Amino acid sequence: MARTVTTPRKLINTAFAWAVGLLIFFPILWTILTSFKTEAQAIASPPIFLNFDWTLENYAVVQERSNYTRFLWNSIIIAGGSTLLGVIVAVPAAWAMAFVPSARTKDILLWMLSTKMLPAVGVLYPIYLLFIQLGLLDSRAGLVVVLMLINLPIIVWMLYTYFREIPGDILEAARMDGATLKEEILYILTPMAVPGIASTVLLNFILAWNEAFWTLNLTAVDAAPLTAFIASYSSPEGLFFAKLSAASTMAIAPILILGWFSQKQLVRGLTFGAVK
């Protein structure tokens, strides 16, 4: 028998879900609200929630003080480039692991994932030195490579899981129908894996966009993305909450909008392998 849920029970569940959702969203909402306040209102005690004088002044100042477009462009190149490069490396890797697994495939996958457990700061020093040696410090190319490597285990895992869901019979049918390996990949596998590849790309673009540790440590001016743009407002003249909030809002807006429009793909990406 299906579990029956009474109406009051449903109401409580709904209210609870909304409460959790609001709790998670509150810091973002507060940041956005603060960005429209004056500096004095921003630090007012007790805090003002909605009845303040809405102003766009902070955005004007931020825009005047720093070149938002340049940071945005860097973010797009670094997140997009690392995702693209990651997919190009990961597709053949995941393909091989899903369809011609060896006795060690599971170990390799777990080992790749285990690198994600390593604290990033543990390898900061060697990578920093490498970057100096190779002249990659504060370059977009360097960040593209580092972020690709950071996210590669996740990309490989996700693609591997998606490929595994494609029934082997269908690939064998294609083989029987006269398809070469190339045709099998081009006409059968790729079209069938497109939803999986799309959610992988999306999720990794967002991860790369939000990545702050490496982008802050390995950039200064030329390659600095939006994370550095936000950070630049927390120093050195002291904290200007309203302006910092305006900068933050500008930095997260593109990715929030992207995420909003691609919710379905994202949910599929985040629950990958859980449901078929």
Next chain:
Amino acid sequence: MGRIVLEKVSKSFGDVEVIPPLDLEINDGEFVVFVGPSGCGKSTLLRLIAGLEDVSGGRILIDDQDATAVPPAKRGLAMVFQSYALYPHMTVRKNIAFPLRMAGLDKAEQDRRVEQAAEVLNLTDYLDRRPGQLSGGQRQRVAIGRAIVREPAAFLFDEPLSNLDAALRVGMRLEISELHNRLGTTMIYVTHDQVEAMTMADKIVVLQAGVIEQVGSPLELYRAPRNKFVAGFIGSPKMNFIEGPEAEKHGAHTIGVRPEHIAASPSEGLWKGTVGVSEHLGSDTFFHVHVDGFAEPMTVRAGGEVGLRHGDTIHLTPEEDKIHRFDAAGLRIA
């Protein structure tokens, strides 16, 4: 043409030998059924012929050409899978045309052949649908359509009806048999269902643990099973086996009598027993009878209107010339 010969073909997965070396000849135009219980290696044997698995030893000849090292696409065989294995992102038309597209046929010829196959299989109205919008039977027909457009040397069917419900299965069984009559192409058909094997095959290959137990026409297998395994596997309900003094009377370790070769009477007969479960099918009734002195209950076929109930006494008499005799190793005694 579609003559397939296996010479000493064997298959091992790692250290496990699933098919010890075996020989088999399939003649052009024959409908051959591989039948056996789950895990007997029948599907593996089919996949070896298809080229989806590599043989561990021996040779596979297709029309007298050594095809052992030929990739599946170049063997000129078409396969229908249990799961249908349709391409979900393509319409029925594109699914059926796929092998033709891979063969590089021009568009007009592709269309002509697809239309023709669709007509044969009653799929004309569904050509622009996707597999997901079709019923199980329709999907299976699309899979068959995809196989016939190629005009292959032989068709390979891997349990094609096991995902269908019982009524549809009987219908598709007829359709496949009709298709075979019309095309006259060699067909190799794998199933665990002996009824499918009996009804469709020109030749049945009974397999157990990778070993061919017997090859023959359905009636040869029914009349003269080579051993106890074949005797028990072919025929429905299963043959009754009797050991002990009753078998010794016939000079055998075990004797076998089919349920349809036993006469049942309420008053007189050779063996006396008690009726257990009765299964009424309308045309027939199957009685499970506990015979005094026999270890196993016997199954007996009687007419549809026989009025015996649970607990009634029943007398059974086997048809003397239909008794099968087996030695201690389970082999038939001629």
